[in-house]
Each structure stands twice: as structure tokens, then as C-alpha cells.
Amino acid sequence: MVLLDANPPHNWHSHADVVRKVTDLYKKMKSYRAEFQIQTPKKTMTGTASYLNPGKVRFDFSNPAGDMLLSDGKVLWIVISRLNVIGRQDLELDQKDENGNRIFAVMPGSGIDRLFRKYHYRFAGLEQPRKVDGKDYFVLELEQKEKIGGYTQMTLYINSQTYLIEKAEAIDSLDGKTMIQFRNIRPDEPLDGKLFQYSPPDTQRVVYNPLVSEE
Numbered sequence: 038m039v040l041l042d043a044n045p046p047h048n049w050h051s052h053a054d055v056v057r058k059v060t061d062l063y064k065k066m067k068s069y070r071a072e073f074q075i076q077t078p079k080k081t082m083t084g085t086a087s088y089l090n091p092g093k094v095r096f097d098f099s100n101p102a103g104d105m106l107l108s109d110g111k112v113l114w115i116v117i118s119r120l121n122v123i124g125r126q127d128l129e130l131d132q133k134d135e136n137g138n139r140i141f142a143v144m145p146g147s148g149i150d151r152l153f154r155k156y157h158y159r160f161a162g163l164e165q166p167r168k169v170d171g172k173d174y175f176v177l178e179l180e181q182k183e184k185i186g187g188y189t190q191m192t193l194y195i196n197s198q199t200y201l202i203e204k205a206e207a208i209d210s211l212d213g214k215t216m217i218q219f220r221n222i223r224p225d226e227p228l229d230g231k232l233f234q235y236s237p238p239d240t241q242r243v244v245y246n247p248l249v250s251e252e
Contacts, residue, residue: 052160055175056153058200062224066090066145071222077215086219088145093233107235114235115247123237124247143193143202143217145224156181156191166197173197174204186210 069088073096074081084098092110103118108128115124142148156179166173179191187209194204204218237243 050165050175052158052177055165055177055195055200056158059195059202060150060153062200063145063149066224068226068228069145069222069224070226070228071219073217073219075215075217078213086144087228087232089228089230089233090146092146093230094144094146094148095233107233109233113248114237121240122242122244124244125237126248127246142188143205143219149202152179152191155183161192169194172203184210188215 066088067090069086071086072083073086074083076082081100082098082104083100084096084104087095087097092108094106094108096106098104101119103116105114105116107114107116111128113124113126113128115126117123142152158177158179161176161178166175168174169176173196175195175197177193177195179193181187181189188207189210190208192206193202195201196203199222201222201224202219203222204216207215207217209215
């Protein structure tokens with residue numbers, strides 16, 4: 038005879054409970070700042086991520102120094118310092134696969150809500166939360182509902198005390214792996230709206246809508 042455990046190891050938190058708490062937390066955030074590290078098979082990038090409600094996001098890179106991603110929700114600026122070029126993407130146009138702004142998926146605002154609507158999600162194993170690198174995390178596995186490009190699979194590491202997403206591992210449609218980790222997260226830190234304003238220097242070339250499909 039097989040007896041079912043009356044006390045599930047995840048302490049009664051269902052994956053839906055965790056997602057609801059994370060979504061509610063991020064929707065209520067007025068601002069956010071954290072240090073980030075992004076690892077891909079080819080490089081490691083670091084810097085500071087900032088968010089201001091509604092929909093303003095900025096990634097300032099210390100490595101590669103001078104690079105930046107900035108969005109006011111309508112326009113995405115992509116600054117590539119070593120090439121002396123700037124991309125200006127109209128976010129209201131159809132994009133190839135969200136390559137330019139999918140980095141924003143685990144930031145506050147509409148990104149988190151959209152993430153859980155576009156992906157199937159479940160706990161990665163029965164033991165939840167579980168120890169990862171000495172900290173307790175709820176670990177969620179996500180799989181894209183419709184294969185439309187971008188990240189097809191993701192694993193989220195959610196702090197079991199704060200419900201903040203501290204790490205995400207992702208696989209894209211070409212099986213490329215990306216890891217993004219947030220440290221020193223400061224929800225609702227006061228931020229000046231001017232931080233999210235941008236005008237390109239006259240000396241730099243601007244490429245318009247680099248992420249739009251030609252089809």
C-alpha cells in the first residue's frame with residue numbers, strides 16, 4: 038500500500054500561490070533598483086537595473102562599459118558603445134522575437150504579468166522551497182505556450198521570504214542559454230524620472246527599428 042504524505046514538502050504553497058504573490062508584489066512596486074549579472078555562452082555582462090512605474094526600465098552596463106538599454110514603454114533605446122551606434126525601437130511595432138527587450142521580462146510592471154500569461158509554469162520538483170547556494174528559493178520551471186521566438190524555457194529562483202525573483206535561467210529557440218541574476222534588490226527606492234529620458238548625441242548614428250521583421 039502506498040500512503041500519500043499528508044504534509045507536502047512545499048509547506049502548502051502551490052505553484053499558483055507563489056505566482057500570484059510574485060505578480061501582486063511586482064505590480065505594486067513603484068520603483069526598483071538592483072545590480073545584475075547576465076551570463077551567456079559567449080560573455081558576461083554586469084551593471085545596474087532600474088524601474089519606475091509605469092513601464093520605465095533602464096539597464097546601465099558596467100561591462101561592457103557604456104552600453105545601455107532604456108525604455109519608457111513606447112520606445113526602446115539600445116546603446117552599443119564600442120560600435121558607436123544607437124538603436125531606436127518603436128515598441129508598438131511587431132518585433133522579430135523580442136530580442137531587444139526580453140531582458141525586461143523579470144522586471145516589475147507588465148513584464149512579470151505577461152511572463153506568466155505567456156508561459157506554462159510548475160514547480161521544479163516537490164521540495165519547495167529548497168536550498169540553492171545557501172538560500173531558500175521557490176524554483177519554477179516555465180515553458181512557452183506558443184513558440185514565437187525569444188526564450189522557450191525558463192527557470193525562476195524566487196526568494197521564499199521576499200518573493201523577489203533573484204535569478205532566472207533561460208533557453209532560447211536556438212538552444213542558447215542565458216542566466217540573469219539580481220543582487221542588492223531595492224524595491225520602491227526613490228528614482229528621478231529624468232533617469233529614463235534619453236536623447237542621442239549628434240555624433241552617434243541612430244538605427245531605427247532594428248528589431249522589426251521585414252516580412
